[in-house]
Amino acid sequence: MEKKERYNVAVVGATGAVGQKIIETLEKRDFPVGELRLLASARSAGQQVTFKGQTYTVQEAVPEAFEGIDFALFSAGGSVSEKLAPAAVERGAVVIDNTNAFRMLPEVPLVVPEVNPHKISEHRGIIANPNCSTIQMVVALKPLYDAYGIERIIVSTYQAVSGSGQAAIDELKEQTWKILNNEPIEPKVLPVKSLPRHHQIAFNAIPQIDVFEENGFSREEMKMINETRKILGDDKIQITTTCVRIPVFYGHSESVYIETEKSFDMEEARSLLASAPGVVVVDDLKEQEYPMAISAEGRFETFVGRIRRDLFHPRGLNMWVVSDNVLKGAAWNAVQIAEYMVKTR
Amino acid sequence: MEKKERYNVAVVGATGAVGQKIIETLEKRDFPVGELRLLASARSAGQQVTFKGQTYTVQEAVPEAFEGIDFALFSAGGSVSEKLAPAAVERGAVVIDNTNAFRMLPEVPLVVPEVNPHKISEHRGIIANPNCSTIQMVVALKPLYDAYGIERIIVSTYQAVSGSGQAAIDELKEQTWKILNNEPIEPKVLPVKSLPRHHQIAFNAIPQIDVFEENGFSREEMKMINETRKILGDDKIQITTTCVRIPVFYGHSESVYIETEKSFDMEEARSLLASAPGVVVVDDLKEQEYPMAISAEGRFETFVGRIRRDLFHPRGLNMWVVSDNVLKGAAWNAVQIAEYMVKTR
Numbered sequence: 001m002e003k004k005e006r007y008n009v010a011v012v013g014a015t016g017a018v019g020q021k022i023i024e025t026l027e028k029r030d031f032p033v034g035e036l037r038l039l040a041s042a043r044s045a046g047q048q049v050t051f052k053g054q055t056y057t058v059q060e061a062v063p064e065a066f067e068g069i070d071f072a073l074f075s076a077g078g079s080v081s082e083k084l085a086p087a088a089v090e091r092g093a094v095v096i097d098n099t100n101a102f103r104m105l106p107e108v109p110l111v112v113p114e115v116n117p118h119k120i121s122e123h124r125g126i127i128a129n130p131n132c133s134t135i136q137m138v139v140a141l142k143p144l145y146d147a148y149g150i151e152r153i154i155v156s157t158y159q160a161v162s163g164s165g166q167a168a169i170d171e172l173k174e175q176t177w178k179i180l181n182n183e184p185i186e187p188k189v190l191p192v193k194s195l196p197r198h199h200q201i202a203f204n205a206i207p208q209i210d211v212f213e214e215n216g217f218s219r220e221e222m223k224m225i226n227e228t229r230k231i232l233g234d235d236k237i238q239i240t241t242t243c244v245r246i247p248v249f250y251g252h253s254e255s256v257y258i259e260t261e262k263s264f265d266m267e268e269a270r271s272l273l274a275s276a277p278g279v280v281v282v283d284d285l286k287e288q289e290y291p292m293a294i295s296a297e298g299r300f301e302t303f304v305g306r307i308r309r310d311l312f313h314p315r316g317l318n319m320w321v322v323s324d325n326v327l328k329g330a331a332w333n334a335v336q337i338a339e340y341m342v343k344t345r
Numbered sequence: 346m347e348k349k350e351r352y353n354v355a356v357v358g359a360t361g362a363v364g365q366k367i368i369e370t371l372e373k374r375d376f377p378v379g380e381l382r383l384l385a386s387a388r389s390a391g392q393q394v395t396f397k398g399q400t401y402t403v404q405e406a407v408p409e410a411f412e413g414i415d416f417a418l419f420s421a422g423g424s425v426s427e428k429l430a431p432a433a434v435e436r437g438a439v440v441i442d443n444t445n446a447f448r449m450l451p452e453v454p455l456v457v458p459e460v461n462p463h464k465i466s467e468h469r470g471i472i473a474n475p476n477c478s479t480i481q482m483v484v485a486l487k488p489l490y491d492a493y494g495i496e497r498i499i500v501s502t503y504q505a506v507s508g509s510g511q512a513a514i515d516e517l518k519e520q521t522w523k524i525l526n527n528e529p530i531e532p533k534v535l536p537v538k539s540l541p542r543h544h545q546i547a548f549n550a551i552p553q554i555d556v557f558e559e560n561g562f563s564r565e566e567m568k569m570i571n572e573t574r575k576i577l578g579d580d581k582i583q584i585t586t587t588c589v590r591i592p593v594f595y596g597h598s599e600s601v602y603i604e605t606e607k608s609f610d611m612e613e614a615r616s617l618l619a620s621a622p623g624v625v626v627v628d629d630l631k632e633q634e635y636p637m638a639i640s641a642e643g644r645f646e647t648f649v650g651r652i653r654r655d656l657f658h659p660r661g662l663n664m665w666v667v668s669d670n671v672l673k674g675a676a677w678n679a680v681q682i683a684e685y686m687v688k689t690r
Binding site: 152154156158172173176177180191195196197199200203204205206207208212215216217225238239240242244246247248249253255257285286287288290291292293294305306307308309310311312313316318320 | 501541545549552560562589631633636639654657
């Protein structure tokens with residue numbers, strides 16, 4: 001892509017939870033947008049969306065819609081990306097894809113700008129945005145990985161419903177309301193809309209995110225394992241994941257245990273985290289300060305706290321990692337990749 | 346204690362969340378209650394409580410109230426137990442104590458009937474009920490420990506607010522209601538009522554249960570570590586804990602990773618769990634069946650699912666353990682100890 005004053009941007013899935021946040025983030029960051037083309041399925045076409053005080057009409061996402069586009073940011077589901085991303089690339093766009101469609105392809109860079117920005121230049125048209133729960137974890141792991149190496153990771157997640165889109169947000173709100181009013185509820189969205197059974201999320205914890213694989217891990221759990229190894233460029237790291245949905249609207253929390261390769265000094269580890277890009281350490285136990293989902297909502301950073309050495313394993317370290325799953329976990333990471341490309345041109 | 350037809354029972358903290366469940370459980374299990382004496386602080390004395398259709402007036406808990414009592418079940422906080430349990434023991438009662446007051450004293454048995462019932466007979470008047478999050482974990486660990494040994498445990502909890510008593514239950518309900526109505530909230534109870542700061546629990550996850558120790562772990566996390574080692578009678582087990590409060594009313598969930606000493610066969614491990622006392626395996630991924638807090642509410646058992654071999658460590662196993670924290674985690678475990686003593690007389 002040549003250097004320009006302004007870049008034409010297409011947002012695919014513009015009416016979805018992540019698409020909306022992409023548009024908000026482009027505005028908030030004052031991204032040098034030339035033409036903005038908001039695209040969605042035929043069903044959502046015709047809806048009105050505001051960007052910088054101007055009203056845009058959402059158009060149907062068809063191959064021709066990518067004519068003249070510089071950046072195409074996709075977040076309309078894997079099948080839409082599979083179908084339309086190649087069409088966008090053919091027309092000269094760089095695709096930044098939020099879905100699972102291309103992440104593990106060897107020729108597609110899987111990028112978190114704080115962690116592996118050097119991979120961006122290797123793209124052949126498509127750059128993949130990792131899964132939300134992976135992104136925030138690798139942002140927190142990166143400074144420790146660079147300093148000490150990481151042998152293994154054992155992580156349990158506490159994930160917000162917004163990771164399943166607007167329908168899941170609406171379901172949590174409505175279901176909670178009904179339960180407090182002693183009305184009957186009928187779960188329809190979570191844990192996985194397309195599967196036959198649905199479970200109550202209000203006042204509950206559901207140990208299923210995405211479908212299950214044959215090995216007993218869910219696809220979300222496998223994404224965290226495979227993507228973390230790809231992003232850190234290290235397939236020796238042993239990773240165990242348990243992914244759980246809890247009744248939170250925005251902000252994933254993660255209980256992360258790691259074992260480093262080399263021994264570490266606790267104060268040094270803490271200060272490496274504090275100075276790492278994209279990381280904010282919130283860790284003052286006397287003041288009862290630690291990262292929480294409600295504090296991370298609306299923020300771009302990854303918050304790290306409860307940092308402590310394991311009591312038994314000399315190279316074991318625990319931390320609590322929280323970030324806004326639709327911002328750093330999706331919209332902001334995608335815009336951040338585009339910003340990086342614009343700035344390094 | 347001599348064998349009797351019926352036993353005089355005192356419930357200390359009879360008006361609290363756990364005390365109420367103890368009374369319900371005594372009724373549900375048809376425990377051979379002779380006289381029932383319901384005790385509480387002077388502030389709660391005079392309240393009326395129903396047991397088997399009969400109304401009882403709550404009396405003030407004073408040393409003389411234990412005259413003629415066989416079993417005294419305490420759940421009114423550590424300071425009440427410290428003050429009154431010795432008075433009950435002096436008067437010939439067996440104290441089953443739900444608080445943290447005596448758990449780690451070497452001469453006090455810390456008992457989960459499915460795990461170490463043989464310790465009951467060693468008591469010198471006081472038997473301690475472990476912490477709720479410990480109890481359900483050791484019930485699930487016991488069959489695996491016996492068969493394979495356990496080298497290490499890494500657990501992250503998803504704990505219900507009822508663990509902090511009725512005030513926390515009320516706070517979650519009221520706070521949720523206000524947030525849905527866009528009214529301002531003022532947290533007053535969670536995470537720890539007596540500490541200066543309080544945080545929103547509705548639609549949030551709070552990584553603090555009880556106060557923090559100097560080592561960076563919370564007291565709840567230290568309880569899980571120390572009590573598990575005492576109950577299993579094995580101080581070689583390495584344990585890492587992260588305890589988190591989530592917006593659930595009843596039922597603690599736990600993401601438990603273990604490494605066994607000997608290698609295990611996955612199907613055998615699963616069948617050992619399925620036949621273990623107090624354990625119900627709920628683990629059918631095709632049918633999307635796994636333990637959940639809302640399904641465990643009101644049940645005495647510990648539910649185990651998401652049982653799977655680690656993908657990297659040959660002796661690593663993950664599971665998801667759920668139980669009703671005020672029943673198996675408190676009231677039922679206490680009554681169960683009394684039942685065991687009555688039956689084995």
